[in-house]
Amino acid sequence: MTMDAWVVARPGPMASHPLERVRLPVPEPGPGEVLVEVEACAVCRTDLHLAEGDLPPRKPRTVPGHEVVGRVAGHGPGTSLPLGTRVGVAWLRSTCGRCRYCLGGAENLCPLSTYTGWDADGGYAGYLTAPEDYVHPLPQGPSAEKLAPLLCAGIIGYRALLRSDLPPGGRLGVYGFGASAHLTAQLAVAQGATVHVMTRSARARELALRLGATSATGAAEPPPEPLDAAILFAPVGELVPVALEALDRGGTLAVAGIHLSDIPALNYRRHLFQERTLRSVTANTRADARAYLELAAEHPPEVTTVAYPFEAADVALADLTADRVEGAAVLLP
Numbered sequence: 062m063t064m065d066a067w068v069v070a071r072p073g074p075m076a077s078h079p080l081e082r083v084r085l086p087v088p089e090p091g092p093g094e095v096l097v098e099v100e101a102c103a104v105c106r107t108d109l110h111l112a113e114g115d116l117p118p119r120k121p122r123t124v125p126g127h128e129v130v131g132r133v134a135g136h137g138p139g140t141s142l143p144l145g146t147r148v149g150v151a152w153l154r155s156t157c158g159r160c161r162y163c164l165g166g167a168e169n170l171c172p173l174s175t176y177t178g179w180d181a182d183g184g185y186a187g188y189l190t191a192p193e194d195y196v197h198p199l200p201q202g203p204s205a206e207k208l209a210p211l212l213c214a215g216i217i218g219y220r221a222l223l224r225s226d227l228p229p230g231g232r233l234g235v236y237g238f239g240a241s242a243h244l245t246a247q248l249a250v251a252q253g254a255t256v257h258v259m260t261r262s263a264r265a266r267e268l269a270l271r272l273g274a275t276s277a278t279g280a281a282e283p284p285p286e287p288l289d290a291a292i293l294f295a296p297v298g299e300l301v302p303v304a305l306e307a308l309d310r311g312g313t314l315a316v317a318g319i320h321l322s323d324i325p326a327l328n329y330r331r332h333l334f335q336e337r338t339l340r341s342v343t344a345n346t347r348a349d350a351r352a353y354l355e356l357a358a359e360h361p362p363e364v365t366t367v368a369y370p371f372e373a374a375d376v377a378l379a380d381l382t383a384d385r386v387e388g389a390a391v392l393l394p
């Protein structure tokens with residue numbers, strides 16, 4: 062049996078067409094793995110970093126995609142999820158389970174962790190395999206298109222919000238307003254925060270205000286009040302000093318992305334003194350994923366999506382590079 066898939070054939074700028082559409086055999090699930098038939102796969106900026114070569118490939122001709130909603134369609138040895146179970150396949154694909162990070166509740170830092178659509182083929186395909194212990198059961202009701210962006214944009218944004226140490230009722234700055242930011246901002250607003258959004262896209266600013274942000278201004282403009290916490294979603298290192306300077310005393314800036322352009326020189330007094338903190342966010346634990354997916358099931362966020370037919374994965378990524386996507390791009394087979 063074969064399936065349609067996209068592979069990263071020649072990492073490089075989107076204009077050089079790094080992706081190639083191919084026919085591949087449907088993969089065989091190995092021990093502990095299930096076969097998942099893809100209902101939808103959201104497009105993450107990390108896919109773009111992989112396609113463009115910012116994220117070095119870990120195997121040749123990888124199938125990208127790690128925000129997969131699908132149904133269990135086959136079993137490897139030792140698995141038991143019933144056929145047809147709706148599951149999400151996210152970025153974290155496996156960890157060693159034995160190192161001090163895994164044993165200490167920080168499996169996202171496991172040095173032997175592997176990732177969907179990077180170490181192993183992902184969801185820009187008809188099917189993929191995933192370890193049963195790392196897939197997430199999903200509700201039956203919502204459409205696959207609206208669920209898919211929760212699996213990375215939602216989960217990573219949730220972890221970034223935790224890492225930003227936003228106090229209850231605090232003032233949060235959100236830099237960049239793509240898929241992850243628009244979900245995270247809604248979560249923060251629902252929890253009683255005042256949210257200020259800084260982004261270069263005028264349409265994204267409109268969306269931010271509609272979703273409950275108190276203000277929305279240009280990417281490098283100062284927010285109308287000092288911030289208790291900020292999250293940098295845009296992969297733009299120049300915004301690090303900008304965001305640090307916008308923090309109040311004791312504030313924290315969390316950088317949400319896996320890739321960031323270089324950070325310009327920081328000035329200790331302007332950017333860090335008064336106990337301001339700069340932190341990264343690295344992937345997520347399964348506990349983060351479960352906690353966020355439960356929150357999202359109780360209080361479903363408004364998920365702004367742009368659907369692309371499966372054949373247009375390269376168009377979706379090119380649109381993401383050019384800031385033409387409002388919310389999350391989602392591939393539908």
Ligand SMILES: [Zn+2]
Nearest residue numbers: 157160163171
């Ligand atoms: Zn480990």
Ligand SMILES: [Zn+2]
Nearest residue numbers: 105107213214
């Ligand atoms: Zn992602």
